Amino acid sequence: MANGTKERILAAALEMFSQNGYAGTNIRELSASLGLVKSGVYKHFESKEAIWNALLDQMITYYADHFGSAEHLPTVPDSLEGLVTMTMQMVYFTVHDEKVIMTRKVLTLEQFRDARARELATKHFLTGLTDIFTRIFTSMMDKGLLRKDNPEMLAFAYTAPISALIHMCDREPEKTEEAIRQAEAFSRHFIRVYGQED
Amino acid sequence: MANGTKERILAAALEMFSQNGYAGTNIRELSASLGLVKSGVYKHFESKEAIWNALLDQMITYYADHFGSAEHLPTVPDSLEGLVTMTMQMVYFTVHDEKVIMTRKVLTLEQFRDARARELATKHFLTGLTDIFTRIFTSMMDKGLLRKDNPEMLAFAYTAPISALIHMCDREPEKTEEAIRQAEAFSRHFIRVYGQED
């Protein structure tokens, strides 16, 4: 038996919550998708809400480990073209990785209901990105790659449009390729406007 | 009796759907909020889904009437400062008008489930805004107020960050004032970067 059923339940919950939301998901279906019967789930979690809370715990931890810690910060590009490349790698990953997509969707669907989801959503969609790029742009300004300007403002101006495109991919996956092209076009526009020749 | 109960049901549905989503809303509560008993609702709509469809019809019509038609386009500002003013009026309205807020929230919550909601969400959050500002920026470039550039790209670069702030207001209403300040700061940053002196 055993065999990480708890983790499999959480994975299935992420999948179902991200498609139908918390209220639109029922334990029967969730169990069935794992080849379990409903009551089996209650051997691992005491309630539907407990599954939700554990899933949020996991998402918060994952976010802190991968985006919140100083070690995992992306290296600062040493050229404007490097900024485009790095950006497109991040975009490509984030719109193709199923787990990341589902995490965004869940946060989108539960942001008005759950205080922790709301908080994580703002980090995920807004402040987390601007924080990362504020550091990057500060460095790039110091190196003379970008015009001297308010790095926070530039980070916001850079990440928000890309974030909007990512959300569009979540909503309309068939437009993913087009969105990626748009993201690259925007990135090149950005370095043309803010980049510094030397 | 009579007295526009159908419209009151739709208004209540908008309110509840925007807070708890379609699946998280039940007819009992909805009816009670109108001083009705559950079965009374079924004199006006044949099912919960019929309420949802009528609400979406209403939202689509409302959007087409107010943002989609050529007549309701905002007048092109005749100065850079005028662009900031016009933008801030739009922002101020959109983050304070309850009906508009609830419409955005509903589209956010149902975008992955309902094809029409998905389509309207992309219009509301992305393409609708860039279309409007593409026209405005084209005019402003012609008048020499903005540097010649790709007006679609500028419209996207301008509206996406503001849209992100609006979404943050929906999520965390207590940060509305701060978001408005950020929006104005961003708008001023934008005219400083792209504006043309003459």
Place this chain on the structure above:
DNA sequence: TTGACAAGTGACCTTTCGTTCACTATAATA
């Protein structure tokens, strides 16, 4: 070998859901 425990089953419970229906009150119409 046995005992204990974790993991999974299937029947069952209660509550809540969306929906229906027979009925009543009201207001307009013929």
Place this chain on the structure above:
DNA sequence: TATTATAGTGAACGAAAGGTCACTTGTCAA
């Protein structure tokens, strides 16, 4: 005045929801 359509009531229904429990099964330690 009699009729009819409209709006609303309250009881009831079947389905589905979340959750419980006695029971079985497989695994491992003593």
